[in-house]
Amino acid sequence: MLEARRGTRRLFYFIHRYSALVLGYLALVVFFTGAVAVYAHELGGWAVRNVPEGGVSAFAEAGHLDRAVERAAERIDPERRGRIFVRGEQEGYVSLVVLPEEESEQPALTQRFAPGSAAPTFERTPVRSEAFRDVPPEESLERFLLDLHIRLLIDGNAGILLTALAGFVLLLLLATGVYVHWPSRRRLVSRPRTEDGRRLLGDVHTLAGFWSLPFTAVLGFTGTFFSLAGSVVIPVFAFLVFGGSAEDAIGALQPPTTVEARETVAPLGRVVRDAEVRSGSPVTRIDIERTEEGDGLLVTVNVGESGWTFTNEQFVYDGHDGRFLREGGDIGSSPSFATFLLQLIGALHFGTLAGASTKLLWFVLGLLTCVLAGTGFALWATRARKRDPNRGERPLAMVTGATAALPLATAALILCWAAALALGAQARGFMAAGFFLTLVAGTTLGAVKPALFTLRFLLVAAAAAFAACPLAGWWATGTAPTLGGTTGSVDLAFTFVAAGLFVAASRTRQLDGRIAVAVRLRRGDAA
Amino acid sequence: MSKRVGRALGVIGTALVSLVYALLLSVGATLWLPRGAGGVDHILYPVIMVPLVWLAVLLWLLGTRKRGRAFAMASLLSALSLGAVLANA
Numbered sequence: 001m002l003e004a005r006r007g008t009r010r011l012f013y014f015i016h017r018y019s020a021l022v023l024g025y026l027a028l029v030v031f032f033t034g035a036v037a038v039y040a041h042e043l044g045g046w047a048v049r050n051v052p053e054g055g056v057s058a059f060a061e062a063g064h065l066d067r068a069v070e071r072a073a074e075r076i077d078p079e080r081r082g083r084i085f086v087r088g089e090q091e092g093y094v095s096l097v098v099l100p101e102e103e104s105e106q107p108a109l110t111q112r113f114a115p116g117s118a119a120p121t122f123e124r125t126p127v128r129s130e131a132f133r134d135v136p137p138e139e140s141l142e143r144f145l146l147d148l149h150i151r152l153l154i155d156g157n158a159g160i161l162l163t164a165l166a167g168f169v170l171l172l173l174l175a176t177g178v179y180v181h182w183p184s185r186r187r188l189v190s191r192p193r194t195e196d197g198r199r200l201l202g203d204v205h206t207l208a209g210f211w212s213l214p215f216t217a218v219l220g221f222t223g224t225f226f227s228l229a230g231s232v233v234i235p236v237f238a239f240l241v242f243g244g245s246a247e248d249a250i251g252a253l254q255p256p257t258t259v260e261a262r263e264t265v266a267p268l269g270r271v272v273r274d275a276e277v278r279s280g281s282p283v284t285r286i287d288i289e290r291t292e293e294g295d296g297l298l299v300t301v302n303v304g305e306s307g308w309t310f311t312n313e314q315f316v317y318d319g320h321d322g323r324f325l326r327e328g329g330d331i332g333s334s335p336s337f338a339t340f341l342l343q344l345i346g347a348l349h350f351g352t353l354a355g356a357s358t359k360l361l362w363f364v365l366g367l368l369t370c371v372l373a374g375t376g377f378a379l380w381a382t383r384a385r386k387r388d389p390n391r392g393e394r395p396l397a398m399v400t401g402a403t404a405a406l407p408l409a410t411a412a413l414i415l416c417w418a419a420a421l422a423l424g425a426q427a428r429g430f431m432a433a434g435f436f437l438t439l440v441a442g443t444t445l446g447a448v449k450p451a452l453f454t455l456r457f458l459l460v461a462a463a464a465a466f467a468a469c470p471l472a473g474w475w476a477t478g479t480a481p482t483l484g485g486t487t488g489s490v491d492l493a494f495t496f497v498a499a500g501l502f503v504a505a506s507r508t509r510q511l512d513g514r515i516a517v518a519v520r521l522r523r524g525d526a527a
Numbered sequence: 528m529s530k531r532v533g534r535a536l537g538v539i540g541t542a543l544v545s546l547v548y549a550l551l552l553s554v555g556a557t558l559w560l561p562r563g564a565g566g567v568d569h570i571l572y573p574v575i576m577v578p579l580v581w582l583a584v585l586l587w588l589l590g591t592r593k594r595g596r597a598f599a600m601a602s603l604l605s606a607l608s609l610g611a612v613l614a615n616a
Contacts, residue, residue, distance in 0.1 A: 008590050015538055171582050224578035233550065233577050237570070240554050240612050253567050332565025338572055339565055345575065
């Protein structure tokens with residue numbers, strides 16, 4: 001019995017160590033970009049720099065909504081027209097997307113309307129699959145951050161499967177870590193032992209892992225669910241239960257709504273007003289679709305999606321006369337615990353459970369998950385040195401470089417976005433190059449310099465880069481930094497992050513002696 | 528092949544097999560779970576639970592002392608689940 005338990009423990013330790021070594025860095029990039037993506041919308045608002053007024057409500061109130069939808073719909077052959085989407089974007093912008101039918105080769109239509117403007121300020125006709133990704137350059141920062149986190153910039157299912165793998169590895173690491181490293185009660189309430197670096201790393205790893213356990217478990221589960229559901233689970237369900245038809249599978253989730261086919265189209269402005277009266281929150285999204293019969297029009301209105309509290313109400317209207325049909329979204333005929341669970345999973349993953357306060361908490365806890373990964377790598381590197389003294393400090397310095405380069409890489413992608421916008425270059429390519437080359441440079445620095453030098457250098461460089469971000473935003477958009485609004489708040493946040501990184505860099509001196517004890521080397525004694 | 532590589536391949540294989548088991552068990556659950564007020568709960572619950580079922584099956588297969596029996600039981604349950612789904616399709 002005891003021997004069997006030892007065998008399980010050894011196997012779980014093996015899984016914990018090697019799954020982290022093989023897939024841990026991929027997962028770390030997903031966690032870190034996820035922590036940053038909590039504020040992707042705010043960073044997007046900072047990049048657009050416009051007056052925070054407008055949105056779908058103001059657009060409809062000014063009478064522009066009906067005309068814009070009508071004109072855009074006319075651009076696509078009515079026989080081949082699919083769904084029409086209206087979305088409230090950052091800082092009062094409104095986006096309008098008209099999709100062709102799924103099998104149609106006709107291009108989609110994407111438009112952006114600045115606050116108060118009846119004419120589109122941006123227009124593209126991308127292929128169907130690119131309709132939501134072909135955005136104006138100034139909006140590409142938010143889209144890039146989300147794409148980096150959701151699909152690691154890899155098109156198709158491959159990127160999403162990789163992030164699903166990262167989420168599942170997090171769950172597996174938690175389960176095996178709890179089994180292998182469960183701390184004693186005395187360790188949990190005592191401070192990390194600081195007399196030597198390896199004990200310090202081990203204690204920080206265990207304590208960070210234990211206290212962030214509920215958060216990381218929720219994040220691993222919700223992240224795996226989001227990535228797996230669309231790429232694996234729904235196709236498998238469709239294949240086995242619905243005879244291979246994904247449309248039938250999705251149709252089974254949607255409530256049957258019968259709408260009589262008529263020539264008239266309801267005034268959307270009236271629909272928006274009615275939804276706002278019913279909910280008391282502003283409209284953020286409108287979906288216009290045809291029912292299966294062909295000419296019946298349905299309008300789904302979402303309200304309160306990005307408010308301060310966890311609310312996401314949906315109302316469905318007859319698209320011909322604006323008649324209110326029912327409450328509830330496009331899943332299920334009426335709200336149930338399962339649909340609530342689905343919304344809760346979204347709020348738990350995106351940190352919008354209780355608005356701005358949980359977003360900050362999610363950001364901090366997301367960074368704590370990265371600390372967990374970073375200390376895990378460093379522990380492996382110090383143990384590798386202990387087993388084989390000839391390895392020198394290089395493994396520790398390289399994992400330090402690869403991990404500590406992440407804040408610098410984030411600042412670098414923001415600076416690259418600004419440079420691309422100012423120079424009229426392709427922003428996505430610039431940002432991808434800035435992010436990944438910085439990670440490679442950080443790891444390379446670790447290969448040639450000691451760990452503490454690498455850590456200190458990367459922290460100072462990241463601090464300088466974040467301090468330069470407000471000026472870069474000014475350079476790119478031509479709008480000076482302000483104290484108020486989203487632009488001012490994000491500029492202030494950049495300054496705080498830069499100051500925090502400078503303080504962290506200055507405190508790395510205290511680690512000097514402890515790391516040296518841990519790996520039994522001083523600079524230059526690797527030989 | 529070193530012992531370490533063999534063990535790693537075993538874990539990867541078990542992870543893949545347990546994903547298949549989790550998908551089949553979840554698909555089968557659509558038949559016996561209640562439809563709920565919205566008429567979709569029987570589909571939503573299994574879809575939501577797939578990552579947890581995957582993790583649970585994987586840890587069970589790896590952690591048990593009688594691994595052969597665990598694999599046989601998981602295979603039997605998955606086959607029953609698949610059979611029920613195909614019979615109802």
